């Protein structure tokens with residue numbers, strides 16, 4: 001058992017079962033032992049590979065998307081460019097390299113990175129050194145609100161905690177993490193009685209009556225996206241979220257652990273494996289709209305990237321590449337856009353100040 005697992009085991013033995021959200025929060029964000037404080041998440045030697053790490057085209061196209069939003073904002077002289085969870089800084093590096101020629105854009109940018117992993121902050125500082133001196137924050141609320149906002153977040157929302165409900169004969173009950181086998185092992189349990197959270201489920205999910213069905217809610221995701229939408233409505237701007245998830249209904253139990261590129265048991269290596277859940281994009285859209293932003297999407301990542309011109313970009317890169325590199329460019333593009341790979345499960349959604357025209361990528 002990991003050190004963090006033992007801390008959690010003792011806590012549950014003393015005080016009783018905890019919610020899935022409390023479990024995720026501890027496993028990922030425990031100040032010393034949480035996965036996103038000290039783990040080795042990204043890259044070939046890490047636990048998973050993300051879209052910007054697959055191809056430079058991803059960050060370049062997102063850079064063009066951000067520059068277009070800045071232009072339609074009227075090219076403000078100051079803008080807060082925020083990335084939530086920038087990982088190794090690859091997306092921003094490619095975005096900034098691709099937009100160097102947009103007159104006035106880089107001069108207007110103040111870069112803010114919301115990142116809790118100290119080791120990744122060091123990597124980001126180094127990777128972005130040629131472009132900007134970022135300001136780091138523990139949370140979005142710390143980003144100043146005295147200029148319009150341009151925000152991007154790839155595979156960030158899936159790392160935020162979810163609550164789970166399980167359908168019992170008497171209604172929806174909260175799914176919890178408890179202990180079995182003489183309090184030696186973790187196991188899922190169902191809280192007694194009905195959960196008041198059930199009232200927050202969307203209509204088609206609330207009425208599911210198959211016992212054992214699981215529904216998920218993420219107050220962390222909806223409160224963050226509401227906060228960003230309020231900021232956009234008040235200070236102008238736009239935000240783009242890309243992640244894996246679903247647009248309506250429920251995907252059932254989507255809590256998953258990943259370690260060294262392989263699925264793992266969620267209780268196997270607490271603090272040493274990534275834990276994620278699918279993002280409910282319908283809930284994001286509802287929360288952001290209620291908070292005053294206009295919404296584009298959600299749409300499939302494949303359609304989004306195709307609309308932004310990934311095939312044209314690949315065709316421009318190919319003649320500059322060796323035959324082996326050209327094959328890599330094509331393979332990376334297919335991985336990002338093919339429905340059987342990341343093209344459909346990954347979704348994109350954009351928030352904007354309602355006075356702005358709809359964003360590119362959402363035809």
Ligand SMILES: C[S@@+](CC[C@H](N)C(=O)[O-])C[C@H]1O[C@@H](n2cnc3c(N)ncnc32)[C@H](O)[C@@H]1O
Nearest residue numbers: 036050052085086087114115116117154155159
């Ligand atoms: C799955 S990685 C994605 C990295 C990057 N966006 C990419 O696409 O390669 C998640 C990123 O979010 C950061 N992170 C996770 N939870 C966070 C939190 N609660 N607050 C701030 N950063 C967090 C991680 O350290 C990491 O940089």
